[in-house]
Amino acid sequence: MANHERNAKLLLELLKLPGNCWCADCGGPDPQWASYKLGIFVCLNCSGIHRSLTSRVKSIKLDFWEDELVEFMKSNGNVSASALFEKAVPVYYYRPQENDCRVLREQWIRAKYERKEFTGETKYPPISYTTGFYEGVLWKKGKENTQFLKRKFVLSEREFTLTYYNKENESKGPKAVISIKDLNATFQPEKIRHPQGLQLTYQDNNHTRNLYVYHESPEEIVTWFNAIRAARYAYLKTAYPTGSDEELIPKITRNYLKEGYMEKTGPLQTEPFKKRWFVLDSQNRKLLYFKDQLRRMQRSWGRGSRRSGWTPSDKSSLGPWHRRIMPFNPTFSLKDEQQTGVPKR
Numbered sequence: 001m002a003n004h005e006r007n008a009k010l011l012l013e014l015l016k017l018p019g020n021c022w023c024a025d026c027g028g029p030d031p032q033w034a035s036y037k038l039g040i041f042v043c044l045n046c047s048g049i050h051r052s053l054t055s056r057v058k059s060i061k062l063d064f065w066e067d068e069l070v071e072f073m074k075s076n077g078n079v080s081a082s083a084l085f086e087k088a089v090p091v092y093y094y095r096p097q098e099n100d101c102r103v104l105r106e107q108w109i110r111a112k113y114e115r116k117e118f119t120g121e122t123k124y125p126p127i128s129y130t131t132g133f134y135e136g137v138l139w140k141k142g143k144e145n146t147q148f149l150k151r152k153f154v155l156s157e158r159e160f161t162l163t164y165y166n167k168e169n170e171s172k173g174p175k176a177v178i179s180i181k182d183l184n185a186t187f188q189p190e191k192i193r194h195p196q197g198l199q200l201t202y203q204d205n206n207h208t209r210n211l212y213v214y215h216e217s218p219e220e221i222v223t224w225f226n227a228i229r230a231a232r233y234a235y236l237k238t239a240y241p242t243g244s245d246e247e248l249i250p251k252i253t254r255n256y257l258k259e260g261y262m263e264k265t266g267p268l269q270t271e272p273f274k275k276r277w278f279v280l281d282s283q284n285r286k287l288l289y290f291k292d293q294l295r296r297m298q299r300s301w302g303r304g305s306r307r308s309g310w311t312p313s314d315k316s317s318l319g320p321w322h323r324r325i326m327p328f329n330p331t332f333s334l335k336d337e338q339q340t341g342v343p344k345r
């Protein structure tokens with residue numbers, strides 16, 4: 001009992017050391033679990049991923065810790081593990097945060113500790129997302145239905161394009177050639193209803209279009225995500241040669257500030273209110289709306305500031321949402337409030 005209490009106090013003291021007070025994998029505060037195989041302190045969610053990888057995991061406060069395990073944790077820790085397993089993470093590689101979806105966090109953990117992708121050792125063959133060219137088959141949602149079909153995608157960093165084909169046979173030519181310039185990729189597992197669901201958004205003739213794709217392999221879809229990020233980073237370095245990594249990295253890909261359903265009517269306010277899916281893109285200062293959440297092309301968009309007329313006509317009903325000529329129904333359900341941040345009235 002004396003050893004148990006002493007070891008418990010030692011572990012709590014270790015948590016106060018630099019680096020140990022944050023989850024080693026997602027950066028979440030106050031980790032309460034530890035992998036005594038790797039010598040790192042992690043949060044509850046990441047501990048579950050480590051356990052699924054057969055890594056030995058214990059609770060800091062609830063489990064009994066033997067003396068030798070405490071000594072092992074004492075001689076390692078998050079800072080030491082990061083120096084070893086994150087020695088050579090590419091600047092464009094996405095480091096998941098605590099609120100990111102599971103597929104991103106799990107593949108980050110697997111890439112670090114299982115595949116050892118970032119130790120700085122030369123890999124042969126090279127890791128796919130580092131080559132500047134990537135091709136493969138993804139399941140893509142059809143334009144007018146909910147069916148997902150296999151489509152071939154080709155990513156070229158040299159051409160700064162993402163191309164996809166309606167058939168796996170390339171002889172009929174591409175269905176679309178998408179410029180990397182305005183391409184965004186964001187995981188949307190709940191919207192797409194697949195744990196590896198990825199949304200690709202791009203500009204086409206002044207319209208915003210979405211492609212919804214997934215792959216059965218978690219590793220493959222995250223490889224696609226980071227390959228797109230690598231190509232985007234290369235484009236940004238070319239377009240903004242004097243830009244620092246600190247300035248460019250946040251622009252590689254982004255999650256949208258808010259998404260959710262609201263009801264809208266037309267500019268004359270004579271049409272009935274209709275339910276539409278709205279997306280607030282803070283980086284591009286755009287408010288987009290779609291017929292539904294999986295619709296491919298936007299119905300309308302706005303951009304600007306209060307100085308250029310971007311103010312709600314009824315400030316009491318919209319909260320943080322701005323629009324131009326699209327009045328909204330000020331009555332929202334609780335679900336709308338949770339998704340959009342618009343106050344219920």
